[in-house]
Amino acid sequence: MADRILVIGGTGKTGQRVVKRLGTTGFDVVVGTRSPVNPEDRYFAWGDSASIAAIDDCSSVYIVAPTDRTDHLDVMRPILEEAMARGVDRFVLLSSSLIERGGPMMGEVHDWLAHTAPEWAVLRPSWFMQNFSDGAHARTIRDEDAIYSATGRARVGFIDADDIAAAAVACLVSAEPLNDERILTGPEAIGYDDAAGILSDVAGRTIRHVSLSKSELTNRFKAQGLPSDYANILASLDETICSGIEDRTTDGVTELTGRAPGSFREFAEEHRNNWLK
Structure with missing residues (x-):
């Protein structure tokens, strides 16, 4: 190669x-x-x-x-x-x-x-931790002390993008091809309420999770400039999480990289400055 x-x-x-x-x-x-x-x-x-x-x-x-x-x-x-x-x-x-x-x-x-x-x-x-620091949730955390989702109380194995990149590099440079798929998660599954609690601790102020319906979230995405069909698909993914399908963790990162993925609290502490007003 x-x-x-x-x-x-x-x-x-x-x-x-x-x-x-x-x-x-x-x-x-x-x-x-x-x-x-x-x-x-x-x-x-x-x-x-x-x-x-x-x-x-x-x-x-x-x-x-x-x-x-x-x-x-x-x-x-x-x-x-x-x-x-x-x-x-x-x-x-x-x-x-x-x-x-x-x-x-x-x-x-x-x-x-x-x-x-x-x-x-x-x-x-699974869903990126970076969605909270420089993605869709970052602005509302800073400006509104709020996270919006249509996930209800369901839990997600949020993963750090650095761990995704480490897994990708392992697949790119390995002597033998993977020729397979891997589901990648962080070390724990938490709900958006839990994420809001961790961010509140780290940022030093109350950050709340606002639970929306699928249609309400779709409208938010469209207001942010996303095409209607793409906004609907993204909101549908949030709605799907409510079924519990993302309430899981895997060993995918460890299997590919030889080390465990980082936790949401570790991520939040590292990126604390992103949420300062």
């Missing part, structure tokens, strides 16, 4: 962490991004055939699907097929714990890779 890896979404939440970790492995790293900043970065945007050039001289790819549409396989397959034609052997796809192989969005890509790619891995992490 050659020593050059393309990281699609290399400036994103997991991608930037994958790039940083790969920098210590001796592998060459290429950042694929819509907005290249450094001279060595390569332009990459799903749906744009010009993105194929980013694949040149790479043998492995870390794949982050587009977040502004739901027809993932239709838009991703042409570039992935061209990548294989140009000699890419290994593909590591970031999916979701709630999206089964063959399901919608990344689930279709998951199934296609499993049938088509020479070497592949699909990582299915």
Whole structure:
């Protein structure tokens, strides 16, 4: 296997962490991004055939699907097929714990890779802890002392994006391909009420969890600028959590990296400054 890896979404939440970790492995790293900043970065945007050039001289790819549409396989397959034609052997796809192989969005890509790619891995992490520090919940925690969700009292095995990146790097650089999927979680499953309590302790003020209906959450997402169908899917995922499907922990991170994932309290203490007013 050659020593050059393309990281699609290399400036994103997991991608930037994958790039940083790969920098210590001796592998060459290429950042694929819509907005290249450094001279060595390569332009990459799903749906744009010009993105194929980013694949040149790479043998492995870390794949982050587009977040502004739901027809993932239709838009991703042409570039992935061209990548294989140009000699890419290994593909590591970031999916979701709630999206089964063959399901919608990344689930279709998951199934296609499993049938088509020479070497592949699909990582299915639970919800990111970073959603609280620099994602959807960060602003409302700072401005409203509130977290909004449609999850009710259900629990989630929240995972740190650093642990996802460590698992991805392990799959990218291992001598043998995984050729399988892994569900990735943190070490404990907690509810949004629990998360609000931990954040209250760490931030030194009361932060509450506001429980919404699916339709109320959909409207919030649309007000934030998300397309209607994508907003509905995201709200539906929250609603699905209410069934208890995310109330679990796995050994996926430890199996791939050899170390245990970090806890939500450790994450909160590390990122305390993100919630200061």
